[in-house]
Amino acid sequence: MIGIPGFARRVSAMVRKEFIQLRRDRVTFATMIMIPLLQLVLFGYAINTTPRHLPTAVFSHENNEVTRAILAALRNTAFFEFTREARNEAEAEHMVRGGEVLFLVEIPAGFERALRRGEDPQLLVAADATDPVAAGNALGALAGIVGTALKQIRFVDAAGAMPFEIVQHRRYNPAGTSQLNIVPGLLGTILTMTMLIFTALSVTREVERGTLESLLSMPIHPVEIMLGKIIPYVLVGVLQAVLILGAGVVLFGVPVEGSLLLLSIVTLLFITANLAVGYTFSTLAQNQLQAVQMSFMFFLPNILLSGFMFPFAGMPVWAQWISECLPLTHYLRMVRGILLKASTFADLQLDIAILALLMLIAMGIAVARFRQTLD
Structure with missing residues (x-):
């Protein structure tokens, strides 16, 4: 039979040990305490279900x-x-x-x-x-x-x-069918979630398994490592997009009014941008748990501020400026425009340019961070 005093001492020792470890893991501690407060303030003021102006x-x-x-x-x-x-x-x-x-x-x-x-x-x-x-x-x-x-x-x-x-x-949606709005949005949100998590775990997995040293001993550059890790997931993302779009057309009657070629190009650009962001998180995180936490920290604003769940035009101007920095915001405009409005490159060129710029910035940060990881 376990003695109550000894049991209490051992449990209290484990509690102290966990608090000490949590204090040392500053990223996890900040995620648990500060991020929810910031998100509460941000989303509480930004989200408006009755859009005006x-x-x-x-x-x-x-x-x-x-x-x-x-x-x-x-x-x-x-x-x-x-x-x-x-x-x-x-x-x-x-x-x-x-x-x-x-x-x-x-x-x-x-x-x-x-x-x-x-x-x-x-x-x-x-x-x-x-x-x-x-x-x-x-x-x-x-x-x-x-x-x-x-x-x-x-x-x-x-x-x-x-x-x-x-x-x-x-x-473009005279009957007000919600599926015509939701399904294209789901295409972007599902790709965002999966692409972020896939690549956010890539470098941290190598570190935890001890295989990063093997990569460092090879005559390979950081850009080549990044591309080698991203390209397989690009193919996975393309397969996901085909499956989701096909299901949307067959099951929910989502029309494809515009160019499939243009849709393929912007989808490929969007997938690459999210993979670059996820790769950056993998270079910042010290373990896989932190990588997943960072991914969800980025994923939640994409869902709530991009126009997927709440009208973009109903948010205050400062929240719209934050939304413009999110890849999903621009992809939702483009995918809905191509599928429902038959939008052309001339109609979407600004969103395409911004998404391409976000992708290049994320890739640049990822390469720079990976160089620091190697050092």
């Missing part, structure tokens, strides 16, 4: 009292924020397809004259419905907003009947 473009064929009243009413709401003005129909289409704006308000020529004559003119509001949550609340409040504005200038009677029609056009 959504980027909107206007394409007006005339400038008069009625059009100014309509635009002023929209501008004074918490939903629409006019950021662009289209000069022609092609430019307006490019703004919506390229993701520069979520809404396009088009006021046709002769709108005021038709209104005065009682001809029931139409006001067109086109919405990028690839994210149904971001567009739903704004479109729901649209009729009342415009009606109130026109009532003030006596184009609406006391009963609130409007002498014109608001035509809402939900583009």
Whole structure:
């Protein structure tokens, strides 16, 4: 029978030993204490399930009292924020397809004259419905907003009947099917999670198994080691992307409106960027546990701030700037644009350039860190 005093001494000794070891492992301690607090503050202020101040473009064929009243009413709401003005129909289409704006308000020529004559003119509001949550609340409040504005200038009677029609056009996902938004997002999030963890364990595994010394004795450069470790996972990532996309098309009816070649290029770029980030973590971590912790520290902001779970346009500006530094943010725009909007290289060139820059920065840091590891 175990004596209670001896049992207590041995348990307390093990507790002290674990606290001492935890204090020495500063990365793990910081992960457990500081990171949750930082994430609570960051995500608590950044995430908004009711997005407001959504980027909107206007394409007006005339400038008069009625059009100014309509635009002023929209501008004074918490939903629409006019950021662009289209000069022609092609430019307006490019703004919506390229993701520069979520809404396009088009006021046709002769709108005021038709209104005065009682001809029931139409006001067109086109919405990028690839994210149904971001567009739903704004479109729901649209009729009342415009009606109130026109009532003030006596184009609406006391009963609130409007002498014109608001035509809402939900583009790219008219039925508001959530799978068309979620499945392309899952493609990016699954690739992010697996690619990060795969490579984050690569160097730390070599260190723990004692095989890194064998690599150091070989006539091989750090860049060659990194490429040799990354390339197999690139192939694994491509296979994952094919399986996920195929399942999305077959099981959930996700359309492929754009170029498969362009989709393949941006997916390959995205996979490589995440592998480079994971490889950097593997050079920073002292063991595999730390490598996994770093991966999840990076993975969580990608999920919450990229526009996958919550509307990107609903976040404050400072949070959007942080999101722009995450590879998943740009990949989600591109994959949704290619699959649902038939976006071209011209529509996505800015996101492609930023993703390529993030990849080069991550690879540069990874190589520099690995050189320090060798030393």
